[in-house]
Amino acid sequence: MSEVKKIATRESYGNALVELGKEHDNVVVLDADLASATKTNIFQKAFPDRHIDCGIAESNMMGVAAGLSLTGKVPYASSFAMFAAGRAFEQVRNTIGYPELNVKIGATHAGISVGEDGPTHQCNEDIALMRTIPNMVIINPSDDIEARAAVKAAYEHVGPVYMRFGRLAIPIFNDNPDYKFEIGKGVTLREGKDITIIATGLEVYHTLEAAKLLEADGIDARVINIHTIKPIDKDIIVKAAKETKKIFTVEEHSIIGGLGSAVCDVVCENAPAPVYKIGIRDRFCESGPAVELIHKYKLDAEGIYEQVKANL
Numbered sequence: 269m270s271e272v273k274k275i276a277t278r279e280s281y282g283n284a285l286v287e288l289g290k291e292h293d294n295v296v297v298l299d300a301d302l303a304s305a306t307k308t309n310i311f312q313k314a315f316p317d318r319h320i321d322c323g324i325a326e327s328n329m330m331g332v333a334a335g336l337s338l339t340g341k342v343p344y345a346s347s348f349a350m351f352a353a354g355r356a357f358e359q360v361r362n363t364i365g366y367p368e369l370n371v372k373i374g375a376t377h378a379g380i381s382v383g384e385d386g387p388t389h390q391c392n393e394d395i396a397l398m399r400t401i402p403n404m405v406i407i408n409p410s411d412d413i414e415a416r417a418a419v420k421a422a423y424e425h426v427g428p429v430y431m432r433f434g435r436l437a438i439p440i441f442n443d444n445p446d447y448k449f450e451i452g453k454g455v456t457l458r459e460g461k462d463i464t465i466i467a468t469g470l471e472v473y474h475t476l477e478a479a480k481l482l483e484a485d486g487i488d489a490r491v492i493n494i495h496t497i498k499p500i501d502k503d504i505i506v507k508a509a510k511e512t513k514k515i516f517t518v519e520e521h522s523i524i525g526g527l528g529s530a531v532c533d534v535v536c537e538n539a540p541a542p543v544y545k546i547g548i549r550d551r552f553c554e555s556g557p558a559v560e561l562i563h564k565y566k567l568d569a570e571g572i573y574e575q576v577k578a579n580l
Contacts, residue, residue, distance in 0.1 A: 300329050372431065387554060410441075454504040
């Protein structure tokens with residue numbers, strides 16, 4: 269059996285920006301002295317006159333992006349999630365979100381899969397922070413195919429967009445002719461009648477693998493990919509809650525304020541059902557190889573399987 273092809277979604281981001289730049293001359297990419305890490309250096313090489321290195325000044329970069337958007341440009345402001353969502357939160361809120369400017373934020377190195385960079389750089393709070401900003405669209409793609417589609421969809425959407433990308437190379441599994449990306453629309457990847465597992469980002473592939481383990485135990489799990497955290501697909505969640513009666517959410521993010529919380533909001537209001545959140549449980553993690561951290565915090569297929577079984 270051939271090995272599954274893997275690519276980090278941060279690399280997908282860089283490649284997609286180049287393709288977008290070829291199609292639209294108003295695309296401008298900003299970075300905060302991290303172009304080689306965020307992979308915007310790929311765009312820089314192709315379009316040096318449309319790449320701006322703002323230096324180690326992420327908050328200022330968001331202000332520059334806001335200004336560029338007012339001149340008709342479509343800026344993609346890029347940095348690590350901890351800096352884009354964390355350090356620059358006030359500027360994103362007041363300078364981009366409040367006036368609802370057409371700025372796209374490419375946040376790379378999110379979650380514990382940053383690995384050896386440690387807890388100061390493992391941003392497990394960014395989705396929660398961005399969810400609180402009115403008018404902000406939040407996209408967390410699950411593989412290379414989805415990440416590329418997200419970058420293009422962000423351009424077509426008029427208004428602020430936060431995109432979450434990872435450092436770790438992850439399997440490509442959306443490479444099929446029926447694949448379609450639409451902001452705000454979840455995707456049912458596997459039908460099931462016993463439970464529903466809703467996942468986002470790199471956890472989607474692990475969840476599909478966990479569903480196979482559950483199937484061997486006679487548990488028929490529906491798997492839903494929620495790539496857009498905001499606006500979230502209420503219809504697909506409500507349907508799952510009504511039909512399977514129990515939901516699990518899986519995310520490489522704190523269980524406070526992220527996908528799990530967003531799903532709970534929908535379920536509580538529309539179709540009450542038990543929801544169990546799988547993710548980072550209100551703690552700082554530690555430095556270490558990404559794959560080992562994902563295993564330790566039970567976010568790989570085996571860990572998801574174990575947590576589902578323990579909470580059925």
